[in-house]
Amino acid sequence: MKNIRLGVNIDHVATVRNARGEKYPSPLRAALIAQKFGADSVTIHLREDRRHIKELDLKQIKSKLRIPLNLEIAATNEMIKIAIKYKPAFICLVPEKRKEVTTEGGLNLRYKKKFLKSNINKLKKNNIRVSLFVEPSLRDIRESKILNADCVEIHTGKICNLINQKKNYKTEIKRIKEAAKLGNKIGLEVHAGHGLTFKSTKILSKISGIKEFNIGHFLVGESIFSGLGNTIKKFKKLII
Ligand code: PXP
Secondary structure, X not given: OOOOEEEEEOHHHHHHHHHHOOOOOOHHHHHHHHHHOOOOEEEEEOOOXXXXXXXXXXXXXXXXXXXXXXXXXXXXXXXXXXXXXXXXXXXXXXXXXXXXXXXXOOOOOOOOHHHHXXXXXXXXXXXXXXEEEEOOOHHHHHHHHHOOOOEEEEXXXXXXXXXXXXXXXXXXXXXXXXXXXXXXXXXXXXXXXXXXXXXXXXXXXXXXXXXEEEEOHHXXXXXXXXXXXXXXXXXXXXXX
């Protein structure tokens, strides 16, 4: 039994909705279906430019969802304020660049160190579990512990690209294994996410010490063909 939890990221349900400025497809409906079909948490990323999830989605999902809501946010005063207002169970702090298509790398933990430390503590005082989205770097794992985070989410974008392109991913998987091992050793809960497909999830689920995957783009895309519930069930089978 691997017993890895599945966080279902529904940002791209909002992307499709926003493409036409309609009220559908509804991220709230997606969140409730995810809950019904075995998701362990639902993830939404409230970006500074609100390009997919809006504050109203956050409000509605928070009030109706019974499994934990994981809110991804940039480390800014505005976003910390919103997090404390809505109090999701989990926060994942991510880097954000306005022009990027998606979160391109892990947080730079040395930049804004003071800000991170005080705000991580502030979020924790509000009973919010705090995770930092980091590269599979031993230095960043150690730094996350010093900053008093509860968890780290290892950025899997690079390895997923290598797997998709059928390239050698030995070096990258070694980095992830070592990062996960260190994280566990120093008392951080280790998660992983970004770019995951059925194939990369299966490969990464064999790494010991990873407790949670957060999966969005591929999962929502696959749902067009197989349905959201079936796709979640298929991912769950790979990781339990
Ligand atoms: N984890 C984090 C921290 C992310 O920023 C994202 C993308 O929003 C994901 C996981 C999910 O990545 P993907 O949509 O590629 O599955």
